Amino acid sequence: MEEQVVKTKEIMEVCLLAGKIMLQSGGETYRVEDTMTRMAAAFGIENTNCFVTPTGIIFSAEGNGPTRTKLIRISERSTDLQKVAMVNSISRGISSGDINLKQAIDQLNEINSMNLTFPILVQAAAASLASGCFMIMYNGGWNDFIPALISGGAGYLSFVYFNRVVSVKFFSEFLAAFVIGLLSFLSVHMGMGQQLDKIIIGSVMPLVPGLLVTNAIRDLMAGHLVAGLSKGAEAFLTAFAIGAGIAFVVSFL
Template identity: 80%
Template sequence: MTKQVETTSEVIEVCLLAGKIMLQSGGETYRVEDTMMRIAAAFGIENTHSYVTPTGIIFSAESSGPTRTKLIRISERSTDLKKVAMVNSISRSISSGEVNLKGAWQQLKEIDSLVVTFPLRIQVAAASLASGCFMIMFKGVWNDFIPAMIAGGVGYYSFVHFHRFVPVKFFSEFLASFVIGLLSFLFVWMGVGQQLDKIIIGSVMTLVPGLLLTNAIRDLMAGHLVSGLSKGAEAFLTAFAIGTGIAVVLSFL
């Protein structure tokens, strides 16, 4: 009995670690629940229940012994789809019997501590290039390509920089959009840029919560109403912060 309880507890720990990594990395709620249930089933625990929200995971497993339930708190969330793919790969290896319980735990711990994001300079360069391309996509003129690149790159760098010192998500996005609006206005005022609205729109696109909004809709369609509404509210507040930063700049024109 004691061995069975210990095994069940270890399986729960593996499932929760997999779910935690996926949820922190931008995975959908239904995908997190499905992955945890599949991992538990692969280790012989068929009767499991999970409740996942953007800020926490409750997982319960019923075996021949007493029912075991554990809760973990999710305090930070980001976008790292490579980690989600890596956890999915481990889940498939567990289901096929290629990885045992101990090996799965070790691999998941390595993924949890792994930093797979690109260096900041590459992120800023990508944001800068994307800003210019978005500006063109919204029917801007090529003369505004460089101003949009500069405003978008500086704005994204400001977002990352402000978030390190002020760990309030919406405040850092407000300041970043304010910087973008100010730079865009200065470019047009100096005659370097021509269309202020197109430069601003293209530059703020790197701050828009696209993945968050997509996950909110997918969770709602999958029946996870609490997670879908909470993610939708977070996306709305993020968009509101971006719009407010731009509005503050335009109000002084």
């Protein structure tokens, strides 16, 4: 009996760790719940209940002993879809019987400790190039390509810096949008660029919460109303912060 209780506890820890990694890395709520339930069932615990929100996971499992329930808090969230894919791969391995409990614990701890993000300069370079390409896609002229590169890259670097200094994410996005608007205005004022609106639109695209909007819609369609509405509200506040930063520059300069 005591051995079964210990095993149930270990299975819960594995499921919760998998859910935590996925949720922190940008996974959808319904995907997190489904993955945790499937992993528990593969290890022999059929009676489980899982409730996931963007800021926490509640998971209960009923084995041969008393029902156990545990709550973990999610305080930091980012976008790392490679980790989501890696956890999904482990889940499929558990379901097929290729990965046992000990291997799952080791592999999930290894994934949790990984830092798979690209260096900041590489991210800034990608954001800069994306800004120029988005500007062209929105019918901007090639004369504005370089200003969009500069504004987009500087805006993204500003967001990363302010996000480390200020704990409020939306304030960081407001300041980053302000930097983008200011640099775009200066580039047009100095004759480097021509179409201010196209430069701004292309430059803010790396800051746009596309993944949040997508996950919010998918969670709402899957019936997860709390998670869908909260992610939608977060996406709205992000969009509002970006728009407010640009509007501040356009209104006063």
